[in-house]
Amino acid sequence: MGEGGPGHLFSRAAAVLCGQAAVPHGGDLDAARRLFPEAPEPWLDLSTGINPVPYPCPPLPPSAVERLPSAAEHRRLREAAALAYGAPDPARVVPAPGTQILIETLPRLRAPGRVAVLGPTYAEHAAAWTRSGHAVETVADPDALAAADVAVVVNPNNPDGRRLPRSALLDLAGRLHGRGGLLVVDEAFADFEPEDSLCGHPSPGLAVLRSFGKAYGLAGLRLGFVLAEPDLAAAVAAALGPWAVSGPALHIGAAALADLPWRAEAAASRLADAARLDRMIRRGGGEVVGGTALFRTADVADGPALFRKLGEAGIYVRRFPEAPSRLRFGLPASPEDWCRLSRQLK
């Protein structure tokens, strides 16, 4: 068994074998239906941060599913990703079947050490480093990150939208690298707000994660990227092996990432939606604590009561067991969905 022994792998066995995550996530409507069996169908799923207006997929040529992905298709995807993310070198952009498998893979490429995760944040980071035998601490103060061997920052952060400026992160990466360390920056929600993105600033000791499915509304396609220095990029690519990314993901991903006008329009629309959602939440008495263009997070007087009220109306939002007054709202898309949410927040 790997360096951490088999034990850490088995703890989440049952959940993972059922295709579920060991840590809670949004998007599981089966769970919503179990919680609220009387709720009207169809559900309005606002429990994720996935763009509800997906990129209009080009038709898939039969070759995309029939043939093994070719080196040329792989290259085209990496070039489109480098263009979209402002990365100078496509060779440092490694695609994967979703960001989650990258979150699983990075911890296995380093000897166990001290890992600091800036939290609270997306729970899979701390869980994956812990599973691989690292000593993980969640810290609230960015200044505490520099003392670790590996620091993990989600920027902008999920769920509270906290941003760390690019300059601070580059400084942190440099300090960590000086001691053989690594800074992992998860930019899953940076597509529509790329101001602080590090993709255009490759740096030793820095690995940036990008998710394709959230901003492009195509989470089922399974596509994510790591941008890293050549040695780490090569190590991740080797761990995934050739052909890890499906033909549909290569084909649709390359088309979508190269479509910069679509992204600009989507960013403007989703940012306007986010502002509208903020107004709606505030009108309902909630205090918006932050978020991104794809979700808004609010504290409300009685979180469990509002979660239940929404659930009974067939609206599923994300709650946080460790912060009962906090709820995260994804964006509605259709006028009907906006009305449906508005009625419950009045």
Add this chain to the structure above:
Amino acid sequence: MGEGGPGHLFSRAAAVLCGQAAVPHGGDLDAARRLFPEAPEPWLDLSTGINPVPYPCPPLPPSAVERLPSAAEHRRLREAAALAYGAPDPARVVPAPGTQILIETLPRLRAPGRVAVLGPTYAEHAAAWTRSGHAVETVADPDALAAADVAVVVNPNNPDGRRLPRSALLDLAGRLHGRGGLLVVDEAFADFEPEDSLCGHPSPGLAVLRSFGKAYGLAGLRLGFVLAEPDLAAAVAAALGPWAVSGPALHIGAAALADLPWRAEAAASRLADAARLDRMIRRGGGEVVGGTALFRTADVADGPALFRKLGEAGIYVRRFPEAPSRLRFGLPASPEDWCRLSRQLK
């Protein structure tokens, strides 16, 4: 870095970063075009063992690409795979984005030991165990497998079609398990010839790999499975993380695997094609040494000359640097493709 240190990961860096395998494979038409720049287009690619008559894909619902795969979809795929493979327990069937990533993952789940691969065979097995720091020996005699910690058998074998009987493999798994060992049986080509498949005979110390893309002609979809005892199944699932398999693969895979009549018809057709291909090869002076329903392997008087003759005619077959007289032929599909090959083999 993992137990083997980073070095073994970097050796194949450049190739993997380009989406190519470090060991030679069929299916790379770009390579064929470089070898034979004057060849007529379109190429007839007979360099793989992928069914040239793909499963007729059902239309994808938008949810398959837009939403994160659900636990229910995951369960449906595992149940369809268990049905198709004759496995008694869907919980022991772990899907992955292609078999290749399973070949990469299994070696990382065991401490370095002695690995015996029955060869010559598909080269990625020995390469992956070596990369993870195991001492790998390729053995020609099945009796030599039992002395290792891990034995790897491709059954039926690629490229020569050698079969080991089920009883011998179960006996071997039992002996290895008695010493804490593992038998890995890669049944990538067993779908149309399942007589010796071990999927219906779960056994401690046994891991069976199944490929979806080859028999169903959908290699670009990226879908493969490992069938193993609960602990190992859980460890693999944990290493892949949730959502490693794309929505299109879950959707199309479940439909295709449940379609047993299609598979029966495809098996009969491909076996008839294989017999026709054997006759054609023999008429051209080749000696068929074996194969499966999806490819035929032959020794010819002058392998390099025939490879070149075919290549100049735009027909790409698989050659083996270590056995220059040996060529592997995939199946043509259309009457025109059969004629095109027949003309060159006369």
